[in-house]
Amino acid sequence: MNWTWFHRLGSPPHVYGFAERWAPWFGGAAALAIVVALYGGLILAPADYQQKDAFRMVYVHAPSAWLSLMAYSTMAVAAAVGLIWRMKVAHSAAAACAPIGAWFTVAALGTGMLWGKPMWGTYWVWDPRLTSELLLLFLYIGYMGLRAAIEDPQKADKASAVFAIVGVVNVPIIKFSVNWWNSLHQEATVMRMGKPTMNGDMLWPLMLMFLGFTLYFATVVLIRLRAELLRRERSASWVREAVA
Amino acid sequence: MRSGASTVARLVVERDLRLAFRKPSQLLQPLLFFMIVATLFPLTLTPELSRLRDAAPGVLWIGALLSSVLALEFLFRDDAQDGTLEQFALSGQSLTWMLFAKTCTHWLLSGLPLALSAPVAALALGVPATALGSMVASLALGSFALSLLGAISAGLTLGARRGGVLLSLLTLPLSVPVLVFGADATQRAIAGAAIAPPMYMLGAIAVLGVTLAPLAAAAAVRIGLE
Numbered sequence: 484m485n486w487t488w489f490h491r492l493g494s495p496p497h498v499y500g501f502a503e504r505w506a507p508w509f510g511g512a513a514a515l516a517i518v519v520a521l522y523g524g525l526i527l528a529p530a531d532y533q534q535k536d537a538f539r540m541v542y543v544h545a546p547s548a549w550l551s552l553m554a555y556s557t558m559a560v561a562a563a564v565g566l567i568w569r570m571k572v573a574h575s576a577a578a579a580c581a582p583i584g585a586w587f588t589v590a591a592l593g594t595g596m597l598w599g600k601p602m603w604g605t606y607w608v609w610d611p612r613l614t615s616e617l618l619l620l621f622l623y624i625g626y627m628g629l630r631a632a633i634e635d636p637q638k639a640d641k642a643s644a645v646f647a648i649v650g651v652v653n654v655p656i657i658k659f660s661v662n663w664w665n666s667l668h669q670e671a672t673v674m675r676m677g678k679p680t681m682n683g684d685m686l687w688p689l690m691l692m693f694l695g696f697t698l699y700f701a702t703v704v705l706i707r708l709r710a711e712l713l714r715r716e717r718s719a720s721w722v723r724e725a726v727a
Numbered sequence: 728m729r730s731g732a733s734t735v736a737r738l739v740v741e742r743d744l745r746l747a748f749r750k751p752s753q754l755l756q757p758l759l760f761f762m763i764v765a766t767l768f769p770l771t772l773t774p775e776l777s778r779l780r781d782a783a784p785g786v787l788w789i790g791a792l793l794s795s796v797l798a799l800e801f802l803f804r805d806d807a808q809d810g811t812l813e814q815f816a817l818s819g820q821s822l823t824w825m826l827f828a829k830t831c832t833h834w835l836l837s838g839l840p841l842a843l844s845a846p847v848a849a850l851a852l853g854v855p856a857t858a859l860g861s862m863v864a865s866l867a868l869g870s871f872a873l874s875l876l877g878a879i880s881a882g883l884t885l886g887a888r889r890g891g892v893l894l895s896l897l898t899l900p901l902s903v904p905v906l907v908f909g910a911d912a913t914q915r916a917i918a919g920a921a922i923a924p925p926m927y928m929l930g931a932i933a934v935l936g937v938t939l940a941p942l943a944a945a946a947a948v949r950i951g952l953e
Binding site for chain 2: 618621622624625628629632633634635637638639641642645646648649650652653656657659660661663664
């Protein structure tokens with residue numbers, strides 16, 4: 484099997500060129516998908532018979548929540564690749580994933596709170612899902628804090644990579660323990676979230692939104708990756724040629 | 728020359744114990760901290776024992792967690808500064824195994840004394856005497872898991888300039904499972920219910936920690952030493 488494509492991923496100029504070429508395409512596709520999905524979700528889809536128009540929050544909330552986890556897994560995989568094959572580009576990719584992942588987590592929490600106020604009558608409940616999402620945010624912040632606290636960039640790469648991997652092992656355990664914890668406090672059943680059986684008019688914009696957000700995530704990661712590579716390789720000759 | 732793993736572990740444990748007993752104030756500080764935290768809760772919540780009893784599991788476990796994070800400072804930092812960890816890494820012995828021995832000693836000196844002295848704080852918070860045995864058991868097991876988990880973050884922050892706050896920022900979210908099951912065990916003990924289910928969970932986390940944490944801690948320490 485031909486592995487040159489994999490080895491090329493280890494070369495900063497190659498990845499820089501790749502990111503430069505593809506970011507606009509991903510960005511364009513993301514914009515298109517999000518605009519169409521917004522039209523479908525906010526205008527075409529009928530209001531929910533129970534939640535009225537408030538249900539439309541799901542079009543931002545659910546994709547954000549999905550990407551908050553996706554970004555963390557991507558980050559951990561990139562970190563593991565960086566540790567195992569000593570690929571500097573993979574570490575840059577992991578670094579590029581963290582801030583956007585953290586923002587998706589904030590967006591998921593924020594939209595959840597806005598939706599919770601009219602639906603549950605309160606911005607915050609100690610629901611297992613909310614709590615584990617909040618803990619995920621703390622993990623992101625810890626990861627970025629560790630990265631920022633270590634001056635030597637290579638040490639920072641490796642140390643934060645170990646933390647990302649430890650976090651990935653721990654996230655399912657945290658999730659499980661939080662579910663266990665909440666099953667003790669069953670008084671708050673008013674807040675129970677029913678699983679909505681969505682009809683097609685509501686569902687397709689949501690699916691498209693998932694796609695759009697994922698493409699947007701890819702775009703941002705590519706852009707951040709370019710910036711990260713430029714910063715790290717600022718003394719390399721290819722950077723001078725690329726920026727000239 | 729490679730000597731047996733058990734000899735290495737014994738030497739590390741003996742060395743750490745001897746060093747620790749030469750600086751007894753360092754041993755007492757986390758315990759004292761735990762006691763003070765437990766004292767602050769009645770002052771801020773309510774002095775009524777019946778209401779404090781409801782809050783007791785949370786107070787005891789958060790106090791234990793904070794005190795254990797505080798004690799993590801002493802786990803590697805001195806040895807990293809005077810070059811001992813470097814000698815460990817260069818000795819040709821398994822660093823994983825040596826750090827595991829260090830972590831166990833750390834637990835013997837911080838987690839175990841804390842668990843054993845917790846009944847004083849617990850009685851003051853209105854925990855019935857019948858629940859004390861189970862509570863000590865859960866704290867002992869839980870603090871062992873916390874020490875193992877904390878060894879990873881202590882290793883990771885070796886390379887950082889000011890590790891203190893960062894160390895807690897990294898450790899606290901990861902220790903949520905221990906906190907949940909530990910507090911649940913204590914709550915059940917107070918209510919007179921069976922504590923086996925959360926204790927099994929704590930045991931499972933401790934076993935997982937014994938298996939994986941020393942490996943991650945050794946990787947972290949090596950990165951810090953590079």
